[in-house]
Amino acid sequence: MDRVKFSDAILESAQMVTGDCMGLEQAFCVAACPMNTDAIGYVNLIAEGKNEEAIDLIREKLFLPNTLGRICAHPCEENCRRNTEYNQPISIAALKRYAAEKADDEKRWDLSVKDNTGKKVVIVGAGPAGAQSAIDLRREGHAVTIIEKLNVLGGMMRVGIPEYRLPRDVIDFEYSYLTKLGIEIKLGVEVGVDVSFEDLRNDYDIVILAHGAHVGSIIPIPGHKSKGVISAQEYLKEISLTRKSTIAGKRIAVIGGGDVAMDCARSSWRVGAETVYQCSLENMDNLPASKEEIEESLEEGVIFNAGYGPLEIIEENGKVKGLLIQKVASIFDTEGNFNPKYEGEKIILDVDTVVFATGQLVEDITKGSLPRERAGRYTVDSKTLETSIEGVFVAGDAAGTNIVIEAMSHGRKAALSIKNLLNAKPLDYGRDFEKEGSYKTKLDIPLPEGIENLPRLSGNFREPEIRKRDFLECDTGFTDEQALKEASRCLECECKFCMQECVMMNDFGDCPKDILDKLVIDGEMDPLLAYSCNGCDNCTIVCPKELPLKKIFVGSRKDFVAANNGKSPIPGHKVINMHQLLGFSWLFTTKRKKGGRK
């Protein structure tokens, strides 16, 4: 057979199919995850009771499954179809914790690294961003050193996120992966104090700044200098490291409406507070904190003053004596600028401690070598995370992320850039920036038939009055039965309707896009593919985009015939030729007319 020249109509239809087919589009949860973790994959493995396979799958992307299973801000759940349809997302994070607790085994960890390259990378900060960069670059065979100012690992996960949400042995166990891979970690060394940024640039080929945002901010209202005023960062750090607070009294006010404020309020009970107030400009309906955190704080008895702003810290002898707050009329002015206005009643909260959970800033550890922006973040190229100095990158909260999984994705992004740089390739070489990190999937499919709105299962929480007095974990996690039930709710979002209908396409690929890419890109198609289509149209009928597959498979046959001397290229079709000859021969045919022989 000659090379087949496919007609324009066929090629155009094929282009339409490969452009519109959603068969390779990721599920909502996977696309939403900044690390593109295969959530749909592991949730369904858990549903089948395959916890080992589930944890292996998770570990392909995440070195911290048990940690993230507890504290991940889970953008996957927000985008879960069961959330967008019914407001009952799958507890994806909690299922990850379940799989990790059930089946994570360090003996199965992937410790393979490429041969040494002789290149040296230094990373400032042992938070999630730095750790992820370190892992990815070590695997490439580079020598990697992490410099961390604290004597403990984990960054804000260790000194921000409270222990009752994330036990510290979980962090240490999961971080042991780094040393197993051969990453060098120097604890208790502060860049800018013990060693300078310049030293790092001189001693290493690459520098990654991943030192987070650890400078607390205190709003300069009257009285903010009095004793008993503290930033959330200082407050939580001390509690995290010592389970005590040298500054907290018995009556505590926390200013802020985010998750950090909730952590401060709830930690206050655990260091002996008798009364805990919250106060924030945002009212109850608009609190930035997650629903779970608000609920757990309410259960523990935190008194909310959401919709009230702080006017003044009342002091006596240089010590906090109260907090004057007033109802908020509006937060933004008509131009949309932050400009809170107050009205009506003023209240004095009778407190001896005020914690400001009103944001955190990035410290400059480069002595002004790099340009910075809002909240002290370094200016970076958002695609590659490179800075104005070659070989210097910034990742994580120091470059603007807010949650652990985003910080990790930043770590990976920086590593991808550095991998290219150290291989003398352009930083964008071989990358699809659109799908690096969280993105919007093009999946747009109807809900499967007969779907029920089954309620979400959350973990098992200890009694609020008991748990608020200790540092033990609040949530004890899923039982086997709960995990199976919760995982089974997954709708398995994917577009494979045609593949469920069509028998033959399954022999040629995963979905029409996969099957027809070769035709679009190289102008080639296996004749057996074209000649295996029954032309039944079921594929098009179930396709959300009604893509014309039969038109391509059956329609292209005339192009095959044209390239094959006017005959079908399929050997078996010789029979058809014979059949047709007979079917048209005088022996088997007739034409008759009633009332007159013809």
Next chain:
Amino acid sequence: MLDNTDKVYGFMPGCSLPSYNPHAVVETTEFLASKFEKFSAVQKCCGKPTKAIGQYDLFKERFAGLQKDMDDVQIEEMIVACQSCYLTFKEISTTAVTSLWALWPKLGMPEEIKNKAKDSDMVFTVHDSCSTRFETELQDGIRWILTELGYKIHESDYSREKTRCCGFGGMVVPANPEVAKKVMVRRVETLVEPNIVVYCAACRSSLLQADAKAWHILDLIWGPVVYEGDESPLDVLSNPAKSWINRYKAKKGINKVVK
């Protein structure tokens, strides 16, 4: 009753039906001949297989021969018993086309046949031809015939526009027999009752190859009443010699009836 008795109606049984059951072809021809003042009949292939394997030019040439036959016997509207013929005519013929199945309710069921199966315990599932999945009038006709005969029907989830291919379509059997076999088995799995009624003889053959029991609707009209547990007629089409003998018999029969 049909209003237009001035028109010359024609009947064409197709290929697989005469190869399978010449007796039913002859009975049907006789029945139609009795209903129309002006009536002709043609037996020939419409050329769909030629087209399906991609030989478009040859197909057009072959169809032109058929068109000439129809014109020779002055057919103005062709009644077809094959769904592929139906679509081929719609696409290319200058002659109007009607499906026998859509037409039958308008002609009525002969009195001696009506309700003949009223005492049968048989429950049928209809396997609709996928090529005419959107032709509801045609599908309604099949259900009308079964009910008129006195049989009960249990619809499957995959009926009418949702029907699935029997495996025979697109000339896949000689090209990719394994795939065709899988499609046949899958089709049978999606039908609820073990007893199936079809209105395409090729579909019937496919279903039999997947170990189902299947009757052509004309088997039920012209043949004996069947009961739960009865065996369906054998798969004649997988025997080429028998098939061609049958086709020849059908031709002879038509010649006898229409003169």
